[in-house]
Amino acid sequence: MNKLTLKDIAQALNISITTVSKALKDYPDVSWSTKKRVIEYSKKMNFKPNVQASYLRTRETKILGVVVPTLIHYFFSNVVEGIIQKAEEAGYMVLVLCADESEEREKKLVKQLLQQNVDGIFISISHKTRDISHLKEVLENQTVMIVFDRISKFLKCSNVVINDREAGYIATKHLIEQGCQRIAHFRGGLLPQIAIDRYLGYRKALEDHGLEYDKLLVDICENGSEKDGYQSAQKFYRAGLSYDGLFTISDPTAAGAIRFLHKKNIRVPEDIAVVGFSNWQLAALTTPAISTIDQSGFLIGVEAMRLFMVEMEQRRKKEEVTFNTSIIPSKLIVRESSLKKK
Amino acid sequence: MNKLTLKDIAQALNISITTVSKALKDYPDVSWSTKKRVIEYSKKMNFKPNVQASYLRTRETKILGVVVPTLIHYFFSNVVEGIIQKAEEAGYMVLVLCADESEEREKKLVKQLLQQNVDGIFISISHKTRDISHLKEVLENQTVMIVFDRISKFLKCSNVVINDREAGYIATKHLIEQGCQRIAHFRGGLLPQIAIDRYLGYRKALEDHGLEYDKLLVDICENGSEKDGYQSAQKFYRAGLSYDGLFTISDPTAAGAIRFLHKKNIRVPEDIAVVGFSNWQLAALTTPAISTIDQSGFLIGVEAMRLFMVEMEQRRKKEEVTFNTSIIPSKLIVRESSLKKK
DNA sequence: CTGAAAGCGCTTACAG
């Protein structure tokens, strides 16, 4: 069974291709009876217009591209699902690509998306990316781009972010309110903006509450993994550092630290209260359940898609395009790992 | 800056469009010097051939579609990432769609993929899907389809599956070897094949080891969620059922059951040994860490993509297309929740 | 209200 084309329909109904095309697109200058015939026949024959051919004229592919570091990650899979869900409602499909924290792959993937003529690109920039010429090319190419979570100040486009500094502040403040006096921080790498912001929030909270900042109490967990957390806790233990509160860059990091502390019979939260970050699914299921900061990846995806639609609408109307930075609120979720007082 | 076309290059170099096209595709009947000029100029000008226009002639979009119930799921995000990674190596991009366990949406999404003229469709059929006419349409349409994890016997195409029956057997056998005599099973719904198979493996293991099957010890956890597990454990507790082993349909279900048991001061594994399923990330991080069955979603994705490439190759060579069913091995991972003897 | 015709950007059988 070969695919049906406008031509086939025109022949079958003895009218022109033009009329068939117009009828299907509900042009006002086609008679009601003709429209009806065309539409009924098309439906009966299960006609599917060829999207690639349409593109040649309309320049809209109705395809979006999203580039994330990885999908195997609670936060990012949520963002992507948020985008996919809203995209579907708006009649778009989404190409998903994983850059795996590699600048080189990110560049290659963005080029592929441009070549595919996607209508929009959603990206969370790899932590290792230094040169952003590939992203500037997207903008020069007039393709809508929405950057989320890991953004760059040097791109004129809309962004969706979490207020990581505030989140770091809230997490630390909570530990202080629980009575912690010496609060450690297992931070992310030195370069990612999110790691910097959470760290700055941590410092600000200490300062605002009259606690001294001790740089010995800060360690770097480059990958934010469970292993990282375990090792940092081990390192502190061997160094004989004493602390009664811990704020970590991620929930797995918190879980790793807790695993080490348990091994040494250090009680959580009694001896050390712990707050993680991101509200991974595992945070609610560990013992003790991990207090954390919830950043809804899903809402980020939804908001990113909304900003995309706004920009498309402005372009359609030939209005001036305005860029927005949406801040998705994050909130503290208190569980067992940080609850010192009853 | 408008997009460069073959025509622009032809004009710039004073040759025909035909020759430019051939030169770029490395046809043998173009002189070396011409080829060189064309290739150098194209590179300099950052020429990107229009894929939609090519499609009109070649009928290959180099786009694949994958339909999963949801991305926010450790197993499925792994499968999708496996597909994406191998697809990238082979020069394909992947449209990802979430059917959310709805038959209606699954039908709609598959139609969209066909309309987009994707070169292949990867799907894990929704648990709620009864009518598979939309999938038969894919095959009639001559589009390659690979079904994974949740397959249907009524589709003539390649499949990638886990041997769930064997996996259920292994999990149960392990509990028996740990000395359990009354082993409960929190199974999935009655319809999904994977739930049936794991259940049958459970029964077979009991039978092979001379343990009596007691249907009171089997409860249904329709969603395989943490809450389901908690509630089933609660139900058994209230019913006064005694058991010393538990095999659950998923790791969250196991985590939920353990949470309830802890609340009642029933020790895991000493009083009740527990084995979950799927090796979710959380399984390694709970206390006690959950013994489980590892089914590598990533490998399923990789294998699905390999089968796709095989079928494409057969079609290209006009060979007869052979359908395969690949079985990805699953393995038991023993952690604390099931380790009775030291 | 209807339709002939041009054109989107590419590929390829064919002629020279």
Next chain:
DNA sequence: CTGAAAGCGCTTACAG
């Protein structure tokens, strides 16, 4: 080795 021409399936400005 090179190129004119047809055609993939659609859209739309234009003529009638």
